[in-house]
Each structure stands twice: as C-alpha cells, then as structure tokens.
Amino acid sequence: MSADPRADALVDRMLSGDRRALARLITRIENREASVPEIMRRAYPRTGRAYTVGITGPPGAGKSTLVDRLLAAIRKTGATVAVIAVDPTSPFTGGAVLGDRIRMQAHTLDPGVFIRSMATRGSLGGLSRATAEVQKLLDAAGFAWILVETVGVGQTELDIVRLADTTVVVLVPESGDGIQTMKAGLLEAADILVVNKADREGAPRLMTELKYMVHLHRESQLASRDLDWEVPVLSTEAAHDVGVVELLDTIGRHRAALEASGALERGRRARRARELRGLILAELRQEVDRALADGGALERVLADVEAGRVDPYTAIPMIVERLRPGPPRHS
C-alpha cells in the first residue's frame, strides 16, 4: 500500500544507484512535499551503514576547501563520499551555492561522489530536519561516508552538527580571540578541533589556547560523552593539502573509540529519539496552527490575546485543555 507510487519508484531507483532519482528526492524533501514521510519510510530500512562527519566553524575558516581535500583523501581509500553543504543564512548571500556548483563540476565524472548544497527555505528548524532526512537518503543510497558542512554559530548549526557521528570544528587564527569563537557550545560540540590556515600568524597561539581549553574541560566532557577521548587539536593548511590525511586518521581513531565503547550506538539511539520527538512536535505545531485558525473557540481566544484583552497566561489553561494530548484513548 502506498500513497504515492511515483515516490516509491524514485526511491527504488535511488536504492539501485540512480543519482538523478536521489537528487529529485532531495528536492522533494527541500520543498516539504507530501510524499516525504512515504519516501523516508521506504528509505529507512536501508540506513545505518554510513558514517557521518560534521564539519563546522565560523565563516571564512576554509571549511569548503578542507571538506574538498577530505573528500579526496577518503576517495583514495576507495570508499564513496557524499557531501551536504548547509548554509543556514539569508537566501540573498548566495555565496555557498555558487562555490558548490564549482566544486561539483570537479567531481562530475566520479560516481563515488555526490555533493549537494542546502539553503534555508523558510524556517531554520525546517533546515535541520531536512538535513537529517537527506542524510538518511544518502545513507540508504549506499554512501560509506557523509560529510555535513555547515557555518557554525547558532542553534540550527548545533542541531545539524548533532546529526554527525564525529564533529570537526574548524577555526582560523583570524576567527577572533579563542574565547569568542568558542561561544554557543561550539567547543562542547567538537570531537576534533582543527586550526586551519596554520601557516598564518597567530596559529600557534590559537592552538595553545585551544589545547588549554580542552584540558580545562576534559572532566566535564568525559562525564557527558561517556567516552575516553580527549579532543585533539590538529593543524591543517587545506589549501596546500597539509594535515588532511592526519585529520582523516584522527576521525578514524575517533570512530574506532566510539565503536569499541558502544558510544556510537548510544549516540545513534539518542539521535533517533530526538528525531522522533522533533517529528511529534512538528505535527502538533501544525495542529495548533490549524486549531488557532479554524474560526472556532480558539481563534476567538487568539483574537482576545492579540488585542491585549486577555493575557496569554490566563488563556493558556483554556487552550491547552482543549488541545491537550490526553492519556491514550482506548477506543
């Protein structure tokens, strides 16, 4: 039984290696078409084999170049690689998408590589959800490695980073002082820290600072990570292909540590639970919006609150009583 046979057919083609089908499915996800749940249901049983690496950091840190070199290093091992380049910024900046097209051309002839950029269309929350869905498609499509590249500063980027098994945070000496760069949980999110453009002035000082910070936060990280792993601080010059193999080796060491300790599976379980919770809330959000706009009692309460006749805190119990996800109804 299927609500959308064309989506089914596309998924089947994708699973058998058709890259155009994959690209069209991603577009459906980006546009939030009605067939997305059906697509995801069909793809899901084929997921769980890819290893996902998140690469994040401030604008100008050279993430794209580093991802490009990492991709090449992985391809040399014979493994397939997909890249999702996420730009959670205003559509009118547009830089990433152009850069991406240029990058894609360099790999057009390699069937073991797939690169896709995703920009925000509407809500930022929607972007992290869409990225998670595309990650699953790429996994189902059989890519051994998935690299998720995102400009890392805010909550959306952190949500995206949480999709990764291993998170690499890339900094450059010019990122501003170390402390500022570490804002918004970026250090806490890092499994590996990279100082890129390491030939520039200030790089040794930034590395020393970062190592000291990692050392300071080692205890709290151990508690939260459930893994014996001190975040390494590496230096790279991606533009000159320096340090990239070392980075790939370090990612491999982190992966081995995650697998040996069971933390990989624990992390993936937590991710599935977060994902389920996010989907439930998205559904409820839609139902709330419908209820507030259906011309009924709730819409009248909304009008009273908008006009300031009733305060939201008085209105809430009335509304939630009507919307309440009650105890399971045994019907």
Next chain:
Amino acid sequence: MSADPRADALVDRMLSGDRRALARLITRIENREASVPEIMRRAYPRTGRAYTVGITGPPGAGKSTLVDRLLAAIRKTGATVAVIAVDPTSPFTGGAVLGDRIRMQAHTLDPGVFIRSMATRGSLGGLSRATAEVQKLLDAAGFAWILVETVGVGQTELDIVRLADTTVVVLVPESGDGIQTMKAGLLEAADILVVNKADREGAPRLMTELKYMVHLHRESQLASRDLDWEVPVLSTEAAHDVGVVELLDTIGRHRAALEASGALERGRRARRARELRGLILAELRQEVDRALADGGALERVLADVEAGRVDPYTAIPMIVERLRPGPPRHS
C-alpha cells in the same frame, strides 16, 4: 484566588516601585519557578506603556558602550530606562556578566535606571521566552524605555530582537565584510543600522555598502514591514559619545512613524500571538515528554524507534493519534 501568595506580594511590591522585589521576580523567571504564570498574570494588566529598543550585532561591535551612552542620553530627557543584557552563549565565557556588574555600579545611585544581565540556563529557546517575560515585568514596573542588548547572530538572538519595537543593528568595520555580517536575517531585522567605531579604517566603505544594501532591499522590506521607512545608516563613536543623540532622535522618528501608521499596534498584536503560540507549544512539549516517559504504550514505541526496530515515520501516525489535539471536546 492565588496559588502563590508570596509571588503576589512580590508583584505588588514591584508595582509600587520596589526594585529588590523586581530583581527577585526576575530570578524566579530565570529559574523557571512554578509561580511564573501567576506572576505574569498579575503583571500583565500593567503592561503596554514601555517602548522597547533592541540593540544587536556581532561580538566586539561595542554594543555595551553604545547602550550605556544611549541610556545616559535617555536619562537626560528625564525618562526612566531598564536594560536587559542577554548573552545567549556558553556559561563559561562569562565576559558579559562581569562587564555588566561594572556598568551597574555606575548607575547604582540612580533609581531611574535598572540593569540586568541574563545568560542561558539550559535551552536557548527558554532564554528568549524568559527575556520576553522580564521585558513585561519591566514594563509593568513602569520603565518608560527598555533596552534589550544581545549578541546577534543566531535564531535565539533574532527571537529576542523580535521583542523590540525598534531594532538597532550595530556593526563595526572589523565585523568582517558586510555580506557576511548580514547573515541569518540580521539586515532584515534592522530598523536602524549603526556603524560604530566610525573613526576606524573601513568605516566609510562599510557605510556605503550598507546603504546600497538597504536600497536594494527597500522594496521587499516595504512589503513585509507595512511602513514607509527606509532603514537609515548612522555612524557613531560610542566610546567618545559621538552620534548617540542622533541615534536617539532616529529611534524617536521610527517610533513616531510606527505610531502614526498603526504599525506599532500591529507589531505588538503579532508579538502577542507569537507569544501565545510559543506558550502553547511549550506546554504541549512538556506533555509529549511526559507521555514518552510514563511507562505506557508511547514509551514502548520510543524504545522501538531508539533501537531502530521501527522507523520514526511509521511510528508518528500511531503516536500522534494518541496525542492528537482533537477538535474541541464539548464535555
């Protein structure tokens, strides 16, 4: 009838001008104590008179100094001012709080000034909600002006900025190139753009760039703002008190335009509706979390999803059926 007489008593003291009661109420909001809805219900009828200005921009733009000078300029008119300095960053950076204590000391003896810093405790979403609640308390407490200062880059900061009647975005020549700084909707959020540290190299170029951007986006902004207002680009040297009175005048012009066109009231109506929706979703979120952890059928579904035995897209209809905010129940 009141669930928490002590909260009532504190609100009454706050409304009669007691600043210690105000400070204690804010602490209750920060700690998300159970008395918050009661506090807000009591304060709400006294709100609606304050004018809120949001000041945001990247780290190092000199926002604190600018806010300080703006505060002094407003005080010279005789009006009272409250400042909420929001730092949506990791607790361990700690810089803002220290700077804030120093600033507070300078105004300790002025009863027309109240300054409070708020840092993230747990979720970023919680921070913007708490900021909105504190804004209402300050409004009820009778402050004529509320300045909300926040480091502006991500979604949380944009949510906080949306609390303001007028939003001032502060940039400096060193903020990186103009385009980058404009990321994540910062330009779209601005009612007034300020280039601070205008004596530095690069300031004239940044101003030219910004003016050109404003010009380019004038049409789309008009459509979304419902107000005939071309975003002005001002220059300041807050550290030398240059341009601050001009900024206050421009804020006054924006306020007058909002009031004359009815856009002020429309904006506040939209804010109340957003607030209501946010509160409803927060309630539902809590109920979902309870339902997923209560040992019942949903918790078993969650366990299946976590273990990868069931995919979330198959689970969702089952779960939402049980959680569904159904049509109003006529009981």
